[in-house]
Amino acid sequence: MTDVISAVLLDESVEFSLSELCSLCSVTEEIVVEIVAEGIVAPTGRERAQWRFSGVALTRVQRVVRLQHDFGVNLPGAALALDLLEEVERLRRERR
Amino acid sequence: MEFKDYYSIMGVGRDASADEIKRAYRRLARKYHPDVSKEKDAEARFKEVGEAYEVLRDPEKRAAYDALGTQKPGEEFRPPPDWQYEYAGRPDEASEHSDFFEQLFGGLGGRASFRSRGLDTAGQVDVTIEEAFRGTERRLAVQRVSVDERGRPQPATQELTVRIPAGVVDGQRIRVASQGQPGARGGPPGDLFLHVRLLPHRWFRAEGRDIWLDLPITPWEAALGETVRVPTLGGRVDLKVPRGSQTDRQLRLKGRGLPGSPPGDQLVVLKIVTPEPRGAADEALYRQMAAGLAMNPRQSMEGSS
Numbered sequence: 001m002t003d004v005i006s007a008v009l010l011d012e013s014v015e016f017s018l019s020e021l022c023s024l025c026s027v028t029e030e031i032v033v034e035i036v037a038e039g040i041v042a043p044t045g046r047e048r049a050q051w052r053f054s055g056v057a058l059t060r061v062q063r064v065v066r067l068q069h070d071f072g073v074n075l076p077g078a079a080l081a082l083d084l085l086e087e088v089e090r091l092r093r094e095r096r
Numbered sequence: 097m098e099f100k101d102y103y104s105i106m107g108v109g110r111d112a113s114a115d116e117i118k119r120a121y122r123r124l125a126r127k128y129h130p131d132v133s134k135e136k137d138a139e140a141r142f143k144e145v146g147e148a149y150e151v152l153r154d155p156e157k158r159a160a161y162d163a164l165g166t167q168k169p170g171e172e173f174r175p176p177p178d179w180q181y182e183y184a185g186r187p188d189e190a191s192e193h194s195d196f197f198e199q200l201f202g203g204l205g206g207r208a209s210f211r212s213r214g215l216d217t218a219g220q221v222d223v224t225i226e227e228a229f230r231g232t233e234r235r236l237a238v239q240r241v242s243v244d245e246r247g248r249p250q251p252a253t254q255e256l257t258v259r260i261p262a263g264v265v266d267g268q269r270i271r272v273a274s275q276g277q278p279g280a281r282g283g284p285p286g287d288l289f290l291h292v293r294l295l296p297h298r299w300f301r302a303e304g305r306d307i308w309l310d311l312p313i314t315p316w317e318a319a320l321g322e323t324v325r326v327p328t329l330g331g332r333v334d335l336k337v338p339r340g341s342q343t344d345r346q347l348r349l350k351g352r353g354l355p356g357s358p359p360g361d362q363l364v365v366l367k368i369v370t371p372e373p374r375g376a377a378d379e380a381l382y383r384q385m386a387a388g389l390a391m392n393p394r395q396s397m398e399g400s401s
Contacts, residue, residue: 003257006261008273010269023284024287067129067132071125071129093266
């Protein structure tokens with residue numbers, strides 16, 4: 001196959017709706033609502049139907065779901081781990 | 097097919113209790129979890145540990161595995177002719193397994209028995225700063241496991257060319273839609289997520305979308321203020337060095353960094369390079385400066401200690 005497949009930057013410029021996010025992360029809407037309530041990601045838009053999540057938010061949701069599942073921690077614990085991991089990654093990048 | 101010693105993968109004895117196995121798993125998961133680990137082969141190790149745990153945590157599977165006896169890891173393995181294992185199949189446990197696992201615990205190996213989305217896969221790409229600026233293409237080999245009608249996994253390696261858009265930054269994740277594992281029973285495929293790493297450059301250093309450059313200049317360019325040619329990712333530009341500049345002065349070339357909204361800037365750090373005196377004429381020039389341009393750069397340090 002010689003087709004070239006385009007990759008999309010998962011930055012602030014891409015947007016996903018709640019249902020897109022749910023299907024990409026294989027989670028229910030309720031779980032995303034809890035993640036938003038925990039302050040892990042902040043969608044734009046007031047009502048759920050208008051919620052839009054950035055590419056950065058997608059990555060955070062995927063990671064927090066994995067951390068929760070794989071380490072058996074609750075959501076606040078996974079959120080804390082995620083914050084600390086991102087901090088470590090930032091510091092490592094700065095040190096290079 | 098290679099025999100897998102799940103006990104040694106977990107670092108526990110064959111008589112380990114369920115609690116010991118759980119503790120070992122938690123410890124190894126923290127060490128090798130791809131989200132947490134900085135080990136090089138973290139992902140492969142994490143899968144291996146996950147598979148070992150999946151067998152050893154389940155008393156039924158563990159008993160079946162123990163009945164195989166011991167073999168050296170890596171040894172050629174065939175299941176005994178009387179091997180029978182009926183796997184109940186928990187659809188939430190869809191994950192990738194070794195051939196060894198698949199052979200023993202069924203082709204379904206926890207793979208969903210109903211329509212479901214394929215697993216996401218992950219990879220890493222290293223790009224140069226120039227490639228990040230312009231965008232680039234990468235040929236990648238991806239492992240795909242599809243399931244045939246009889247529920248047996250069919251692994252295959254596929255090559256694909258991925259277009260990486262301009263404006264990736266170090267640590268950026270990019271998504272290649274539908275290029276993960278195929279879905280089960282007609283479900284949509286998963287995605288391929290790539291983690292981008294920027295390779296170091298001779299002159300340029302990226303910080304997010306901003307590009308830093310140390311620019312060597314002469315003392316007279318710094319003192320008199322002169323226009324100099326500066327390399328940027330988009331080509332050379334003219335930069336006016338302000339009169340009376342010192343080393344470490346930062347000048348900003350707006351929008352000359354990595355593309356994006358907003359695009360990054362290029363930050364130029366002036367570095368004054370002093371000519372080496374070669375011969376009497378050069379020395380005379382320096383002495384002339386010493387006499388005519390009297391200054392003491394250490395004035396602020398004097399008198400204190």
